Amino acid sequence: MPVVGVIGGGQLARMMVPAAIALGIEIRVLAEAPDSSARLAATAVGDYRDAATVLEFARGCDAITFDHEHVPQEVLRALVAEGVAVRPGPDALLYAQDKLLMRERLGALGVPMPDWARVESADELAAFLADHGGRAIVKTPRGGYDGKGVRIVDDAHGADDWLADGAVLVEELVVFQRELAQLAARRPSGEVRLWPLVETVQRGGVCAEVIAPAPAVGDAAERAAAEIATVVANGLGVTGVLAVELFHAADGRVLVNELAMRPHNSGHFSIDGSVTSQFEQHLRAVLDWPLGATDALADWSVMINVFGSLPDAQIAAALGHQPSAKVHAYGKGPRAGRKAGHVTVIGSDLDDVAYRARAAASRFEG
Amino acid sequence: MPVVGVIGGGQLARMMVPAAIALGIEIRVLAEAPDSSARLAATAVGDYRDAATVLEFARGCDAITFDHEHVPQEVLRALVAEGVAVRPGPDALLYAQDKLLMRERLGALGVPMPDWARVESADELAAFLADHGGRAIVKTPRGGYDGKGVRIVDDAHGADDWLADGAVLVEELVVFQRELAQLAARRPSGEVRLWPLVETVQRGGVCAEVIAPAPAVGDAAERAAAEIATVVANGLGVTGVLAVELFHAADGRVLVNELAMRPHNSGHFSIDGSVTSQFEQHLRAVLDWPLGATDALADWSVMINVFGSLPDAQIAAALGHQPSAKVHAYGKGPRAGRKAGHVTVIGSDLDDVAYRARAAASRFEG
Structure with a gap:
């Protein structure tokens, strides 16, 4: 029985567990705390920034993978x-x-992106703003997620606090029709599989809803997204799931916004909506096993995130209201704004599917 | 977070774990041994025949359910x-x-069954044989499964060994077109949901293959099976999944063969083939939560059991050969004839689905 170790005990590790059970893989999790979302599979609790802790955890694992991308390079290299x-x-x-x-x-790979610059001073930021209509996105190079470390700026001094710590990334503020995500998986021996292109709806910089496939997005955008994900997966030598978050610009361009090298919120629909879920595919990929079919199980899947908390009574209410809704609870304590779970509904009529998903998710509010 | 305790650590308990993870249910297993199939969720190892052990395990659980039906009545009643x-x-x-x-x-409930008798002696067996063409099925009342405790007899002394221990059940040898199974679930407050009627193919008294729905079985048989399962679920006050194994007799009758009050091999197809799997439904039912939709995710599902062992290399080979096959390994050591896992394929063309399922399963042989 192969052993996969997962660093990080969040909901992504949690959702790998069912896939591991099905495939007969032993899964072990290095969690941050005893009450982590993935606590059922936690075999260790410790600091993923400490090489000795991670090395000890990795002993006996056939492969090590991740719930998040925050493990320091020096720890990763010590493992290798x-x-x-x-x-x-x-x-x-x-x-x-x-x-x-x-x-x-990505620039070297020729992948289409928003205009961007490395900026080290307010003067350089002023120059970028002047070239881009006076507004731009500023991002800290490291540590950002779910809207953190990202800011819209229209003043040359709008990033002074971050610049005090070093260079920042400045990007064109893309006027987009919609946001998209292209999920892919690659195994070390090279096989790449893509899921259908999806539309993501963000609220406050956080993914709120995913529609799979992206409605009426057009063949050109689908081809562009598939090409981008394939080039990135191969060009960067990704193993496992790769999520490419994309802008579908008002002028039709498909541009890379962000990358994630792990199962991603934009792929949660695949648990209930695809022959092979992103979590199963990730495990297959990290073991260099053959990848699974990514065909859809229905014409449409709609996934809605639930924030804050997921009390038992509300789970039961949601299940009773929508018997076809698939509820996924992350086993976390309540905290405002935190992703507590998600709901997916699949079916043949998008309006009906979206209605049922939103109706189930709405039972969790208030 | 509700807590469900499962007595028994076999593959049925194992396959409840993914459903528990999704629903945010804490699942605890009382396993027979440390290396049980459901070891990931095992919080105790002990003897389910010992009331003190089971009572200790049950502390803090909101409901206790089962991987098997062998827990003695006195232990069950001590829990209650x-x-x-x-x-x-x-x-x-x-x-x-x-x-x-x-x-x-079932006789008192008016449910159709093969002719049967309680037999306490060779003379009584002789009388039954004389009335039924000289051949009959003899079953020990307790402890049989997967063909054990079942015997075809054509001699009045063919069950003397079992009769030495007490009465046996003797049944008409039904000439059947096919075997069927009707899966249902019932929650304590009364809601009953049925999955589509399935055909089961047995080899050597053990389930080998399940086709869902049962092909060309006819409306009358479907209605009869649904009626039987509903009457049994309500009449016996079942909570959780009920599997009714049925004969579709050559003369068209639908007759009850066996009952199981837990997730059942005939329902494994539902993990990949139904909106709500039997394992999720069982957990919802035992918590008295609303039951889920049992609609099929595709026109056809074919489930094939894998016996003996499931080496990693063979899993990878099967996945590579059939990217749409869903493999479920039970995490057991190799043993000839033991159920080691199963494979399910779903799709719109039965011949194609059955071919792919058998092709994947065949990779595990030899």
Whole structure:
């Protein structure tokens, strides 16, 4: 029985567990705390920034993978030096950890992106703003997620606090029709599989809803997204799931917004909506097993995130109101704004599917 | 977070774990041994025949349910006496534990069955044989499964060994077109949901293959099976999944063969083929939560059991050969003839679905 170790005990690790059970894979989790979302599979609690802790955890694992991208490069490289199969490896993860390096590397690969610049001073920011209509997005290169470390700026001094810590990434404020995500998986021996292109709806910088496939997006955008994900997966040597968040610009361009090298919120629909879920595919990929079919199980899947808390009584109410809704609770304590779970509904009529998903999710509010 | 305790650590308990993870239910397993199939969720290892062990395990659980039906009545009743929610309860489980009591009770409910008799001597067996063409099925009332405790007899002394221990059940040898199974679930407040009627193919008294829905079985048989399962679920006060194994007799009758009050091999297809799997439904039912939709995700599902062992290399080979096959490994050590896992394929063309399922399963042989 192969053993996969997952660093990080969040909901992504949690949702790998059912896939591991099905495939007969032993899954072990290095959690941050005893009450982590993935606590059922936690075999260790410790600091993922400590090489000794992570090395001890990795002993006996056939592959090490991740719930998040925050494990420091020096820890990753210490694992590799000890012969641990780190998947994705540090050379790939680097581009998911540092947005400036990612932009540079994608540029070298010829991948379409928003205009961007590395900015080290207010003067350089002023120059970028002057060239881009006076407004731009500023991002810290590291540590941002779910809207954190991202800011819209219209003043040359609007990023002074971040610039005090070093260079930032500045990007064109893309006028977009919609946001898209292209989910892919790659195994070390090279096979790449793509799921259908999806539309993501963000609220407050956080994914709120995903519609699979992206409605009426057009063949050209679908082809562009598939090409981008394939080039990125192969070009960066990704192992496992790769999520490419995209802008579908008002002028029709498909541009890379962000990358994630792990199962991603934009792919949660695949648990209930695809022959192979992103979590199963990720495990297959990190073990270099053949990848599964990514066909849809229905014409449409709609996934809605639930924030804050998921009390039992509300789960029962949602299940009673929508018997076809698939509820996924993350086993977390209540906290305002935190992703507590999600709901997916699949079916043949998009309006009906979206109605049922939203109706079920609305039972969790208030 | 509700807590469900499962007595028994076999593959049925194992396959409840993914459903529990999705619904945010804490699942605890009382396993027979440390290396049980459901070891990931095992919080105790002990003897389910010992009331003190089971009572200790049940502490803090909102409901207790089962991987098998072998927990003695006195243990079940001790749990109930202590206020534990035992689901299904001892009054229902009795009929899954004792085939003679089951036949008597189903007779009182007017459910169609093969001719049967309670037989206490070779003389009584001789009389039954004389009335039924000289051949009959003899079953021990308790402890049989997967063909054990079942014997075809054509001699009045063919069950002397079993009769030395007490009465046996004797049944008409039904000439059948096919075997069927009707899966249902019932929650304590009364809601009953049925999955589509399925055809089961047995080899050597063990389920080998399940086709959902049963092909070309006809409306009358479908209605009869649904009626039987509903009457049995309500009449016996079942909580959780009920599997009714049926003969579709050559003369068109639909007759009850066996009952199981837990998720059942004939329902494994529902993990990949139904909106709500039998494992999720069972957990919802034992918590008295609303039941889920049982609609099929595709026109056809074919489930094939894999026996003996499921080496990693063979799993990878099967996945590579059939990217749409859903493989379920039970995490057991190799043993000839033991159910080691199963494969399910779903799709719109039965011949194609069955071909792919058998092709994937065949990779595990030899």
